[in-house]
Amino acid sequence: MASTPPRQDVPPMLPDASSARAQPYSSGPTGVGTQPFRPSTQNQGTYPVPPFRPDQTASYAFRPPPNQGPVYRPPPSTSDRASGYPYTQSSSQPASAGPPLNQPPSVSSTPGSLSSSSYYPRMPAPPQFRPPSAVPSSSGQVMMPQPSLPGQGASAYSKSPITGPVSMSQTVNPLASTAGPFPVQPAILNQPSMSTVGLSRTGQNVPGPFSTSSRSMPINPVPSSGPVLPGIPQSLPGMPVSNQNPAGQHPAGPVSTPVNQPPPMFTSQVSNQMSVNRQSSAPAPGSFSSPPKAPTATPARGPPTFGLPATSAPVPNIPPPLPNSASVGPGFPGQMGTYNVPQGQGLSNPSQYPPAFGSVQSAQYPQYASGAPSLTSDGQLNRATAYPGAAPLYQNVQGLVEEFQSLSMISGPGSMEGSVDASALPRPELQDSDYPVQSSPANCHGRYFQLTCNALPNSQSLAARWHLPLGAVSHPLAEAPLNEEVPVIDFGSSGIIRCRRCRTYINPFAVFTDNGRRWKCNLCNLNNEVPSDYYCPLDQTGRRTDVHERPELSRGSVEFIAPAEYMVRPPMPPVYFFLIDVSFSAIKTGMLQIAVDTIKSCLDKLPGYPRTQIGFLTFDSALHFYSLKSTLTQPQMMVVADLEDPFLPMPDDLLVNLSESKSVVEALLNSLPSMFKDNLNVESAVGPALRSVFMIMSQLGGKLLFFQSSLPSLGVGRLKMRGNDQRVYGTDNEPSLRNPEDPFYKQMAADFSKMQISVNLYAFGDSYVDLASLGTLSKYTAGQVYFYPSFQPNLSGEKFRYELARDLTRETAWEAVLRIRCGKGMRFSKYHGHFMLRSSDLMALPAVDCDKAFAMQLTLDETLLTTQNAYFQSALLYTSSNGERRIRVHTAAAPLVSDLNEMYRAADTGAIMMLMSRIALESSLVSKLDDVRQQAVQSKLVRAFREYQNLFGVQHPLTGRLIYPESLKLLPLYCLGLYKCLALRGGHTNATLDERLFATFDMMVMSVPRLLSLLYPVMFRLDEHLLHGDADIKAIQRLPLTSEKLDARGAFLVNDGVRFIIWLGSVLPVDFSIQLLGIEAVQSGDFNKAVFDGNNNVSKRFATLLKSLRSRNPAVFQQCHFVRQGDQPREGFLVLFNMVEDRPAGLVGYADWMSQLFRQVKQKA
Amino acid sequence: MEWELMLWLLSFFSVAAALGFVIYQLMCLSDLELDYINPFDSASSINKFVLPEFIIQGSLAGLYLLTGHWIMVLINAPMTYYNVNLFLKRQHLVDVTEIFNVLGKEKKHRLIKLGFYVLMFFIVIYRLVYTAVVSIIEGDNVGSHVESF
Structure with missing residues (x-):
């Protein structure tokens, strides 16, 4: 098979595929012969899986991973669709025409045509389907027919390795993308994709099954690259061999992604094997033939192909990094995923947790990389890792390998101070992605809704041991990158499908039963009737046959057009009223x-x-x-x-x-x-x-x-001057200064x-x-x-x-209300942000936009929750600027666990910091700053770490070491940042009251990425960057925030997400200053006269740099503040106070903070 | 004895009214909790009855003090102190913007008040009946005494 052209080249044909972020889900139903997925009681860690139907032994239904791409691509015209296809576009159309989802089904498919249907379902959502014509073009040598013929496909898999890979690619592809975080072997994946035409597209990212804990993002799907093909053959033979190979090989190696985890090899192998075995054991060719199963077929193929080689040889060992991998890897998310997925996932699972958060991220992951869900559609492969069977394995291994991280604290008798090697302290990497991968494909992206812990406690007693804030961050209108817009759905006259009792909107986690006539609400378990015009038969796996055409059933984030019953008055027009002070000042x-x-x-x-x-x-x-x-x-x-x-x-x-x-x-x-x-x-x-x-x-x-x-x-409403009274600080009246006077x-x-x-x-x-x-x-x-x-x-x-x-x-949402629903037994008890509660769980937002995020705390009402997963749905009902009433719905799921360690592993530092800082800021309105810092920040941190110490301190008596979970390694640093942030720092002299309150108001609305950069600003050396580097932000080397790093010979830029502070060393070469600021500013020493005319390289690069930094943070305009070394008090205020790791004026430094933390953890432990 | 009877009669109606106010406020709060009413209406209807209740309670306490019913003064003193304190801190009214955050607290306070007024109610009824009976008996006695003459 010739190498397929890189997908990128094929954009017109496969727009979606090219976009890394789009996550098609992979085939829904998994192949035949797989065991029904059964939640195992033992493993608490199971992640929410799309509903499956237990009754059908043959398969389990996977939810199609949410299709992140805005555009829905119609399946090939020939394919038989469920008649109900809601928004069909003509197959010939390029994907670009995404938006019109609501179009009536243009094509009615004949159920009879199995072939097309069979592969259709598998395909990751719409994008996968290529118009027939497109296929050839995309991959030069693809065998069109194969997919269509069910029988062939099946047999082919089993027989020839080649076919096998092919099939794999199709089914697996989604996984591959999902696998992103995990080391994926590109080569393998690629191969499969090559063989089948249609399949290649599948390669959208599907999130790995296990993503919960890890922050790593799926690799960007890269269009399949030519090189892949060649790699394939090699890989296949290699596979068996690889099995034999000791773990030493890097399964991940092939993957281009910079995952540097030394994955415990065994775990991956084991899990893979398991999956393989299952698959192989129950290959049901028959399934392919039947039309309904067709969808399942893909997955089925995957396994078999896989299985042949795999059964004997565990996947992980697949030939060492295919040469291709490097080149291909990034490019081919989807395809790679096919084989690798299993491997990658297997591997990834163990490794994923630990390294995931900080270190793993590679530049490759786009900041917003697909939020998608880790679970890929392919059931089988994933199953191995994601599902119960595999889980215990990986858990064990993980426990041995790296359950926690530790930091050596030399707090021996000799030194009271307890010194810590400052350079060894964990710090965020520049490219850390801000959002964790979601735990399930149907979850909405983390930028919309993010839990502080992606594994929730199933009992109140466990929740009580989780001393960090338990809750969520909701950012309903977060700006999505191009191609990831939330799809808009119009149910028309039939009305929006909602649960009768709890009013939950239909979502990917709802289970259809009774042959499609009823659906079971995933929040309250009520069986609802399906309206007749929404009815669609189920396939053998228990999934609706039209799942892929209906974004509300396949994606975590959708937007419904609300009919008249959602209006209390006609939609209001946008109104802007300006109240302007024209007094002297x-x-x-x-x-x-x-x-x-x-x-x-x-x-x-x-x-x-x-x-x-x-x-x-x-x-x-x-x-x-x-x-x-x-x-x-x-x-x-x-x-x-x-x-x-x-x-x-x-x-x-x-x-x-x-x-x-x-x-x-x-x-x-x-x-x-x-x-x-x-x-x-x-x-x-x-x-x-x-x-x-x-x-x-x-x-x-x-x-x-x-x-x-x-x-x-x-x-x-007239007010008095009251901000200058410094006597009030430290007294009980202090908080009243921060409250409205009148x-x-x-x-x-x-x-x-x-x-x-x-x-x-x-x-x-x-x-x-x-x-x-x-x-x-x-x-x-x-x-x-x-x-x-x-x-x-x-x-x-x-x-x-x-x-x-x-x-x-x-873009502004007018007269909006936001409600977050959650399943029985839990509720959101407190909300933090700018809004007014209209009822206990309804936030009134007269006008809300993409720059406002909300946080809320979760409370368990029942002592013990018996369900496997917890579901959350945030619904924002609003009027758009063009007068349409809309409901934006984000659905998320998280597993309920009984083990505290699971919670720690799945903790999300960003969301935790968000919730923690908002709680602290609100408590600063009723208590003194000192108390806030102690109680709302420090003591929470100490208690959480102490609890963790108790978990592992006994088994691993590491004296003189601070033990903390990998997922929370940055928490102390961010807490220190919060401790020192403008809103909470010091006392009267450290910030004026207005500035402090402004910081408070700002932090109460900002999103997680902005908050993190505020708490721990990015600092890098500017002069080197401007003189030698290209202006690429990614090349920036982030420096620890300590004044030791400030070199008098250099210039440094501190970016805290609110402004740029540029610190110029006292012996900075003059010509550099002149180039940067202009001669006039340098001579006069007045930075206000600085000109950035861009008439030299430095100035030009500086302008480019600022522009690209600002474009990453459009919410505010980051102004440049220049400070010359020694220019007090300006330097102290702008720069030194931002040096979070230092200890100016009686505050603690990072090393001290850690040793303090260590002592306090030890104290009562 | 006439004035005594009048006092208890007045107390009876006052306490009944205060009881009614508190129950009404509690109803508003629980309606709010159950989402039968919006916070604006809830807060304004609660706030309407806060001061009247304070006034009633305060004047009753004053009345007992003036009339020398020391036990009743003692019973009322903590509540009066609490009310005055709230009023001086200007926290007696429900804050509509924060009503959901203080809902639990407000309800608890009002439940305690409810208990207090119920207690008061029974005491007052007892004293009222007692006084009435005594006065009737005395009146009878006087009458019979007169008749006996």
């Missing part, structure tokens, strides 16, 4: 001018044209209303000076349709700065202005952008939330503006706080402009 700082300019430039980009509505109100000591009636040529201004009882001077035209009144709006914006440029009024009547705005907006709701530059001084603001916030108004506060403080009070408005209305201390247009102007423009133009 606002004019003086230049805020007004920039705000107005930015608004003007964004008018055309406001979402929701032509329904968008807009309005303005300005205020100083009086309120200025503007009539923007479209018939006027100039806006009409009305001044209301009655602050006690503000009224609307006119009922209409204060809020107008932008498209109709655009010229008037522009005229207003043009004249606003000049109208007030001589305003000397320093008063600020915030309260009355807010009340007036409320009257204007209460009809529709919408977004209120509130620009404020001084302390409210008139009317209701209940007016809370009441106002509640009213705003009730009327669907979201407040985004832009505060410009020359002096104290009491963010604690003003920010409350945003806190309860799902808004956001922006703060520009000492605003100066030339310094922060760009930041303000960017952030205001983003606020105005980013």
Whole structure:
């Protein structure tokens, strides 16, 4: 077989396949002869598996892995589809036309045509199907017919190795991608893909079965590369040999992925063998012939092929790294997966946990790499690893090999201080992916919903031993990379399928029974009727035959179009109302001018044209209303000076349709700065202005952008200067400083939330503006706080402009409510973030967007949960900017375990930190900072580690070593970061009250990746990078955050996700400074004069670098702050305080922190 | 004895009213918990009855103090102290934005109050009946005494 062209080359044909992220699921039902999957009681670690039907002995149904690609590709036209195919696109169409899911089934397939159907199901979701024509092109020499003929396929597998691989590839492919995290042998996989045409596509990433603990992402699916083919033949023969080979070989080796785990070989082998054996033992050729089984056939093939060689020889040993692997590996996720998958998974399992989090990640994994689920569709292969049978094996091995990590603490009698080798301490790698791989293919991506621990305790007593926060992070509108958009589904008149009792939305974990007439809710176990127009027969494996055409049954994240019963009023138009302070300080700082300019430039980009509505109100000591009636040529201004009882001077035209009144709006914006440029009024009547705005907006709701530059001084809601009283710190009154002074603001916030108004506060403080009070408005209305201390247009102007423009133009979900459902026996008890609870589990979000994440704590209500898995479903009901009511549903599952160690292994540091920091920040509103740091951060950490120590300390008495789980190795570091973060650090002198509160508000909305980079900023050496390196971010060498690393001869950049701090050493070569900053800035020593004209290489590279760094974090504009060494106090404040590992001013350093932790763990242990 | 009877009669209605207020507040809270009512309505209806209840309780305690019913004063003192304290800290009203976070606490407090008022209720009824009976008996005695003359 000739090598197939790399998939990349084939994009038009197989768009999906090329995208690494898309995860097609692999074939659903597994091959014949597999044993029904039975949850084993022993192994708690089983991961949620797509429902399977126990009754059908022959197969187990795997859920198709969620198809991450937005586009659904129609199966080949010839294929017989279930008649119900909801969104068919003509087969000929390129995948690109993903969106229209709701189209009526274009093609009705005849059930009779087994051949096509048979392979169809196997194929990973839509993408797999190629139009017949496409096939040849994609892989030069593919045998078209094989797949179609069930009989042939089966026989072929068993007989010839070649065919075997082929079949494998198809079935397995999905796995391969899934296997990403695990070492996959590319070569093997590739081979299979080659043989079958259609199959090759399958190679989308399917997440490994076991992903739960590991953070590693699946490898990007790379289009199958030519080299693969050649490799195949080699590999096959090699396989048996390899078996013989001692473990020494690297199964993973072939995989290009940088997984460096020394996988315990045996485990992998064993598991593989098991899987193989099963498969081989029950090869049921017959199954292929029958149409219904067809889907299963693929998997079946896989196994057999596998089995032949495999049975005798465990897969793992497969020929050493195929030469191809290096080149191919990355490229071919899917294909590689086929063979390798089993191996890889087997291997990976053991190894996966430990190395997974920090170290494993390779650059290869895209940051957002497929979130997909680890379980691939192929049941058989996965089974070996994922399922009970295999699990115990790997567990045992793992236990021996590396159950935990330890850090040697030399805290002997000699040194009280307990010294630690600072260089040995764990630190995050640059490319760490921020999201763990999901534990099941049908899970939504971690960026949408992430549990702090991917294995949940099954009893209250176990939960009580888990001292870290137990809960989840929900980010329903997280920005998805291209090609991974959430599919939109329209059920039309039939209504959305939901559970009658618990109102859960239909999801991939629901089990269909009674031949498809009923479905069992996975949350509450209620049997629901399936509406007649949603009915679809089940195949022999108990899965619906149309699973692959219905994203809601195959993917963890979907978006439903909500019919009229989900509306209490007609969908609102996007409303933007600007409440602008025009008092003296606002004019003086230049805020007004920039705000107005930015608004003007964004008018055309406001979402929701032509329904968008807009309005303005300005205020100083009086309120200025503007009539923007479209018939006027100039806006009409009305001044209301009655602050006690503000009224609307006119009922209409204060809020107008932008498209109709655009010229008037522009005229207003043009004249606003000049109208007030001589305003000397320093008063600020915030309260009355807010009340007036409320009257204007209460009809529709919408977004209120509130620009404020001084302390409210008139009317209701006036505030006192209270931020400078440092005597309050350390007393019981300290927390009250961080709470609103006047209940007016809370009441106002509640009213705003009730009327669907979201407040985004832009505060410009020359002096104290009491963010604690003003920010409350945003806190309860799902808004956001922006703060520009000492605003100066030339310094922060760009930041303000960017952030205001983003606020105005980013896609926004209006009048939204968010509810997270979970199965019986547990519930979310506390929520943290910016929102208001409308009922105990319903978050009201008047306007929410992609920059807001929420965290919640989970509580177990029942002492013992008997189910295997816990399911969670977050549903965000909202109105899109174009006036459509939609429901975005993310479903996730996690296994329930009875073993604490399992929990530790599956812990997710990012989510834990998120929840922990929000709990700490909220408790800072009611208790002193000292107490917060002690109780909410440090003592939790200590208790968790002590518990872990108790688990293993006895068996492995390692004196002088701190034992911690691999998954949590970075937790102490991040906790230290939290301990020192702006919001919680020190006392009065360490941060002004406003800055502290701004940090608090910001941290209450930010997503996990942003939080982690804030807690432990990325630092690297800038001058070397700019002079020698290319401007590729990946080449950056991340440095530990300690001032020892700051070399006076160099320049360093610290990126904390909020700003860039550039530290220039005192003996930094002058010519470098000049190139970087321009000669003027260097001579005058005033960095404000720095110019980045890009007229030399350094400057050019610097600009590129900033651009690419900023593009990774679009939520905020990261401003550059230059600091010269020794420039106090600026250096201390900007740089030294960010040196998390240092110990400035009485704070602990990283090494001390660890030895402190060690001592405390030991103390009562 | 007339004023004594009047006092207990007044106490009876007052305590009954306070009892009613507390029960109503509890109902609002549990309705909120069960999602029968939204937090805005719940909070506003609860807050409507908070001050009246405080006033009733406070004036009853004052009345007992003035009339020298020391035992009743002692029984009422902790509750009065608690109420005054809450009021001075301006925490007597339910905060609609945080209502779900304090739901459990508020319910517990109100349940305790409920217990207190029930106790009060029985004491007051007892004293009322006792006083009434005594006064009737005395009245009878007086009457019979007169008649006997």
